[in-house]
Amino acid sequence: MSTIYKPDKVEQAARDYWDRERCFEVDEDNGRDKFYCLTMFPYPSGQLHMGHVRVFTISDVIARYQRMQGRHVLQPMGWDAFGMPAENAAIKRGVAPARWTYDNIDYMRGQLKRLGYGYDWRREVTTCSPEYYRWEQWLFTRLFEKGLVYRKNSIVNWDPVDQTVLANEQVIDGRGWRSDALVERREIPQWFMKITAYADELLECLDKLPGWPDSVKSMQRNWIGRSEGIELDFGVEGEDQALTVFTTRPDTLMGVTYMAVAAEHPLAQKAAAGDKAIAAFIEECKKTHAAEAAMETMEKKGMPLGISAIHPISGEPVPLWVANFVLMGYGTGAVMAVPGHDERDWEFASTHGLPIVQVIEPSDGSAIDVQDAPYMEYGRVVNSGFIDGMDYRQAFDAVAERFESEDRGRRTVNYRLRDWGVSRQRYWGAPIPIVYCEDCGAVAVPEDQLPVVLPEDVEFTGVGSPLRDMPEFFETDCPKCGRAAHRETDTFDTFVESSWYFSRYASPGCDTAMVDEREAYWMPVDQYTGGIEHAILHLLYARFYQKLMRDEGLSSADEPFTNLLTQGMVLKDGAKMSKNKGNTVDPQEMIDRFGADTVRLFMMFTAPPEQALEWSDEGVQGASRFLKRFWNAVQSHAAGKEPPPLDVDALDDGQRALRRKTHQTIAKVSDDIGRRYTFNTAIAASMELLNAVNRFEDDSPQSQAVVREALEAVVLVLSPIVPHICHELWHVLGHASAPVDEPWPAFDEAALAQDMIDIVVQVNGKLRGRISVAADADQDEISKLALEDENVRRFVADKAIRKTIVVPGRLVNVVV
């Protein structure tokens, strides 16, 4: 090998070795401590972007480190292969979505290999293959039997550009998450999965995930949005049916001055039948609702329905309104309005001249006037008869008990979380395995008829789904009665595929079940790494799926991911890299120019993983420069005489100092990579050690032995980050083995010991001098030495010393 660093050759050689030796292919081994290191799998969009390179590198560093720690490491890779871009490409280029997708996968797999990631490619999962989605369809039919999926006509978010239904999670500020088009409301029959049945468990288990970032857990809690309250039944004049409302503030019950229902509420609908003005108002609400619901300052509009509810305690009539701020989808679609103690109710009451009364007073007795502003704090109940004088909790219980005993109310928990609509009016997705029969209704496709294969060779017009124009696809027989029936032509939301792919990695090739016993060895995932943008959707669905699979007897794990690392975005010029903004940097170009190791090093050095990383061309140059220095240092050392074995007892002070640095570095890097995931500081420490070696000008045999030890340490500790160059340099240092198979270096406690240590002397907390003391010096000795320092004496002068604080090994502070 030439002594000039040529990344192309070095990297090719290392890759050939890993391939030849099948280094990253792992099978289950119950005798060994497993480590499942997972990265969020990519969508095969065409080529890798910098965000991919960052997340895969983080994961690869962790995997390689854990491997050197002796763990049996699984790191798989696959493709989230269904989705809209394939359809868009098909429209634009006239190539079938399947063809486009498989071509992209082939290209991107090559890129991943070029970056040196240590994947077990035998376990590759491609979600658009029938072998994969077959089991997804199977689980769906199981859930169908259990009643955990259901079909209902529902008002959905319709994306007029993408011609599809969006999940609530896919609507951002009233716009489609991909198309950015204003979302409309439509009523369509949809399949739903009962994620709300698991709302409590999904919430509670968050407390059992110490390895997850607080930010993600908090977002999920927020999203699930649990709130405890009471459902109360109000009588309505001229109606047999009670009007049920949900409230979290039963203590304000006596402050109710009006009631409001949503536009879709049956009482509003009924009133509209006899009143054109109300009908017009409801129509207006329907039109504007979806589009404007997210707008921050939407005007509070409403109309009286001309009927009254009966207050359940006072028996007084309470006017009933229809209002645009009441949501049919939350609680019961009706609210009791307490304008004295709720901001929204107060605003509405003020606008429409409704009475505002006070029923809560501050516990500290301070004066308030609810005519000026609502008082929302918990306090003491007043003007409320049977609950007067109570605090919030007492009043809550008193109201609950009274209404429950009279069967006019019940304690209830409400969630913000909605059931997961999984139907998509799209072609490029897994077919929903349902057959519609005129006699039998919706029937699940039986297991022996799965998978329902998506035809891949299709004409793609761009409007709607081609499946609807393919009788050969949708015409079938009813599995129950055998009569002519037709298949569901909707496909699954792609989040369904990404909710269980990690389990499938653990059971590759299994064609008799979704997963087999190998799942139990690998699951749960020990370390999951991916973008913060998946904090809610993907991570919540995946947790939900884990519980579904557990309850189906497929897994024993409650939670799929023990530790979660969310990496920051890659920015350029302060903004997220995107084609729209034209601020992208193509990883391939960087790899071709500098090599994979340089790109990996830059990514890991420039910022800690959770922070945003600003791209810098100079920074890449710097990384490249460092690797050259590293290469040259090892090569020039290896070109010298082979050093004798290290004789620790024969070292002079300088040699011992370098050796101490070596072992300090091993200790620090181990902690930085293994515990803190601060790869940037691990690299910085390695750079320091290499700088120390380069400054060390002593070519005595023992010095060369100390240098050899230092260089070997740098090669090994950097090998998870820049594996190719380390692979080569390890050989240059005379080893036949490969770093990937070496144990992680241990630091020698004895090497860290020092005879003399430098400590800092402060006078009144300000740095005034440095002294060198024996490591075992006692406090009196240290104080004495500190006071002998010339500069310290200048500042102490003739002042009386009030106190001397000695922090062993660090500093002395003299207080005068």
Add this chain to the structure above:
RNA sequence: GCCGGGGUGGCGGAACUGGUAGACGCGCCGGACUCAAAAUCCGGUUUCCGAAAGGAAGUGCGAGUUCGAUUCUCGCUCCCGGCACCA
């Protein structure tokens, strides 16, 4: 509004448990090599005063606790992310 995270040199960032603020890298300045440039190597680089020794100030702002605060407490401010007529 609520929840979470953050504010440190010209820049990315370091300081992990309250103990030397600015590690490491980038950039910049000076030097060596070169006819010259690039590359490479060596030295310097928080600001202000000083030739230097050394001193003063300094981690968004204001207070507090402490011998000692980037770190802890309180108040404010700005930025980023999430959620939001949720009853």
